[in-house]
Amino acid sequence: MKRLILTLAALAALTLPARAEIAIQNVTSPGGITAWLVEENALPFTSLEIRFRGGTSLDRPGKRGSVNLMMGLIEEGAGDLDAQGFAEAREALAASYGFDAGVDTVSISAQFLTENRDAAVALLHSALTEPRFDEDAIERVRGQVLSHLASRATDPNSIAGDAWNAAAYGNHPYGSFDGGTEETVSALTRADIQQAFVDAIALDRIFVGAVGDISAQELGVLLDQLFEGLPATGAAVPERVAFGLPGGVSVVPFDTPQSVARFGHVGLPRDHPDFFPAYILNEVMGGLGSNGRLMDEVREKRGLTYGISTYLYPADLSESLIGFFSSQNGVMAEAIDVVRNEWSDMATNGLTQDELTAAKTYMTGSYPLRFDGNANIANIMVAMQMEGLPIDYIASRNDKINAVTLEDANRVAATLFQPDKLHFVVVGQPDGVTSN
Known part of the structure; x- marks a missing residue:
């Protein structure tokens, strides 16, 4: 059986x-x-x-x-x-x-x-x-x-x-x-x-x-x-909490030849009117499979990491924009500098039309692949309900992606990416990196 x-x-x-x-x-x-x-x-x-x-x-x-x-x-x-x-x-x-x-x-x-x-x-x-x-x-x-x-x-x-x-x-x-x-x-x-x-x-x-x-x-x-028989009500959900980590670096000493970094700052809630432009911007910065900006600059051009990614994390009670990577202790400082430079460039100059077009193609083309089984579809439907999305969202989602203009994306880039508030938590023994 x-x-x-x-x-x-x-x-x-x-x-x-x-x-x-x-x-x-x-x-x-x-x-x-x-x-x-x-x-x-x-x-x-x-x-x-x-x-x-x-x-x-x-x-x-x-x-x-x-x-x-x-x-x-x-x-x-x-x-x-x-x-x-x-x-x-x-x-x-x-x-x-x-x-x-x-x-x-x-x-x-x-x-x-x-x-x-x-x-x-x-x-x-x-x-x-x-x-x-x-x-x-x-x-x-x-x-x-x-x-x-x-x-x-x-x-x-x-x-x-x-x-x-x-x-x-x-x-x-x-x-x-x-x-x-x-x-x-x-x-x-x-x-x-x-x-x-x-x-x-x-x-x-x-x-x-x-x-x-x-x-x-x-x-x-x-x-x-x-x-049948479940109680009508449960415990009260906690209050929302503001993201409270300022810009800077925190080093947690740990004996390892390769340091691990988590970085980011405050993000956007899922119901924010600029969520879709932000979603595209994040894909260009730290997504798109292996073709995001950070993968290109940190890994492909400089060989400072095997992988780096970012994602928008709109939790129920707070929201953030977070990234991850690891580097050898001797090059962690350089990798942090490259991430900061890319963050600043995105905030100042935004996307190009080619980047926007490529992101839309990738995001709309990969979306149907999520629906590859009954359990996955059930999961997606529950997430949609919890996020307050309409029942026809699956059919309209790609239209929302395609509706984002270059002007929309670059307007949001100027506020979503905040290089002065970017914080790095580094675990390891990174050369030339100290807490501040």
């Missing part, structure tokens, strides 16, 4: 072709729960994506890592089934469940055969309403988390990310690693985990996407069955 579900999962990736013409239905269950659906009956298989807004930012004071640990425990037994019994029941149904925690959401992914739909939904319902949180399971998963934390302590990229977040966001939940620390995770009790579950899993923050062999009417019934 396990082989069957893996085969169907592979075939499901071929169910919907790589295209952006996808018919989305807005479904409301009899009980009032909403979801977006793409009905596709080529295979007797459905992918379901569920997200609850709030995520690890809901960790209570002194309980950092509780939501992350809780999500790792949901399928470790539910109702009358212990961890082994739950796993055996899932395997018998050829169902697949995934549970994950992020800074702004906790997510649940499910895939199941049409013939086993009712039983697969019932099993998932038990995990969402009757998680056992058995002590032996808690200790087993806690051990896995602690092992991951120990590994992160010697990973330069993790160290850079933690230092960046702490400096940018301080005591806000964004300011610390959401998996917690050895101290906080070791101290978490079963009651803390139960509280994290109540805080994070509630009807007032739920978003659902479904793709596959299921009708709108069937999905409505499924939603009410799946979420």
Whole structure:
């Protein structure tokens, strides 16, 4: 049976072709729960994506890592089934469940055969309403988390990310690693985990996407069955936090021949009217596959890194424009100077028409490739809902890209790229680079 579900999962990736013409239905269950659906009956298989807004930012004071640990425990037994019994029941149904925690959401992914739909939904319902949180399971998963934390302590990229977040966001939940620390995770009790579950899993923050062999009417019934018994409300989401890291350099000493750098400054929220020009500008600077400006200047022309990229990060509670690269200690200072120069040039001179045209071609041409499977489409639909995008966004997105003019892009470049506020967090032993 396990082989069957893996085969169907592979075939499901071929169910919907790589295209952006996808018919989305807005479904409301009899009980009032909403979801977006793409009905596709080529295979007797459905992918379901569920997200609850709030995520690890809901960790209570002194309980950092509780939501992350809780999500790792949901399928470790539910109702009358212990961890082994739950796993055996899932395997018998050829169902697949995934549970994950992020800074702004906790997510649940499910895939199941049409013939086993009712039983697969019932099993998932038990995990969402009757998680056992058995002590032996808690200790087993806690051990896995602690092992991951120990590994992160010697990973330069993790160290850079933690230092960046702490400096940018301080005591806000964004300011610390959401998996917690050895101290906080070791101290978490079963009651803390139960509280994290109540805080994070509630009807007032739920978003659902479904793709596959299921009708709108069937999905409505499924939603009410799946979420029956969930509390109406969860914990309050924290307040927004301003990006608080000024321009400059922070060096975190670490014994390694190659330093790691994270750099950037404040960005734009997703609903900002200039988001699409900013999106294009970021692609030209640090995207476009291997053809962005920074890849050309830092890697191709000077050989200072194997790779460098930037991205707009419009999180729920703050927004930033961030980049990453690593360089040998002896050339890190030069690489930082090149990045600063490119940042200044973009702010002062903006794009060329050729760059804008190339970016549009790349971005519109690669967009349909994202829709390469039921699970991916379900993920995209949930993200669209959470970002407040219209249901026809997939069809109109490329038009919005193509509508950006050179004047639009260069007007936004002058304010988006702020060389005086550009900050670098460098982990390593970089020659000629000091904190200021």
